[in-house]
Amino acid sequence: MGWEMIRRNAQIGMALLLAVSTAGCITTLAMSEEREWGRLLERQVVQEPIPFKSPAVTGFWSFVVPGVGHFYVGESGLGVAYFLGNLLWPLNPFWTLPAGLQACTVINKRRTIEYYKYGAHQRTIEKLRKKDKLPPNFKGVEEAGLRET
Numbered sequence: 001m002g003w004e005m006i007r008r009n010a011q012i013g014m015a016l017l018l019a020v021s022t023a024g025c026i027t028t029l030a031m032s033e034e035r036e037w038g039r040l041l042e043r044q045v046v047q048e049p050i051p052f053k054s055p056a057v058t059g060f061w062s063f064v065v066p067g068v069g070h071f072y073v074g075e076s077g078l079g080v081a082y083f084l085g086n087l088l089w090p091l092n093p094f095w096t097l098p099a100g101l102q103a104c105t106v107i108n109k110r111r112t113i114e115y116y117k118y119g120a121h122q123r124t125i126e127k128l129r130k131k132d133k134l135p136p137n138f139k140g141v142e143e144a145g146l147r148e149t
Contacts, residue, residue, distance in 0.1 A: 014088060015088045028102075028106060029106055029109060029110065033109070033110060033113055036113045036117060037109055037112075037113060040112070040113065040116060045116060045139055046112060046116075046135075046138075046139070047135065047137060048135055049105065049108035049109040049111075049112045050108060050111065050112045050115065050125065050128065050134065050135070050138070051108060051128065051133055051134075051135075052107065052108050052111045052112075052121065052124055052128075053072065053073045053104050053107055053108060054104070055101050055104045055105065057069075057072060058072055058073055058100045058101060058103070058104040059097055059100055059101050059104075061100070062082075062096045062097045062099070062100030062101070063096070063097045063100075065083070065086075066082045066083060066085070066086040066096035067079040067080065067081070067082035067083030067084075067085075067086065067096065068083070069096065069097075069100030069101075069103070069104070070082060070096075070099075070100060070103055072104075073100075073103050073104050073107045074107060075103050075107075078099070078103065082096045082099070111124075115141070116141055119141060125140075
């Protein structure tokens with residue numbers, strides 16, 4: 001009886017340790033990216049990020065298989081952490097869903113900044129334009145006057 005209780009407490013302790021260690025793994029913008037995002041908002045170039053990745057898809061996969069939403073947005077390290085956390089802690093989906101949605105929002109903002117700053121992701125912008133998935137007030141780099149053509 002004694003060894004079984006010790007083993008059970010060790011399992012609970014490991015699950016809690018993993019849960020606490022992955023709970024703070026939420027993707028955020030760096031300070032320089034926050035400044036760039038603020039400039040885009042100030043200049044009224046954007047009001048929301050360009051939807052490079054779908055929050056609905058990210059949220060769905062984050063809830064169904066914790067960690068897969070992070071893989072979808074390109075955060076594979078966090079995806080592995082959340083997936084392994086799910087194996088040890090059954091309540092993991094309750095925080096992987098908001099973390100996945102947060103990661104999707106950050107990735108979309110980051111790629112929006114890269115688009116306006118460097119012209120990166122131009123092919124993705126053209127695909128989104130063809131599918132009518134851009135915000136109605138979308139301004140291209142040329143219209144925004146941020147970069148020479």
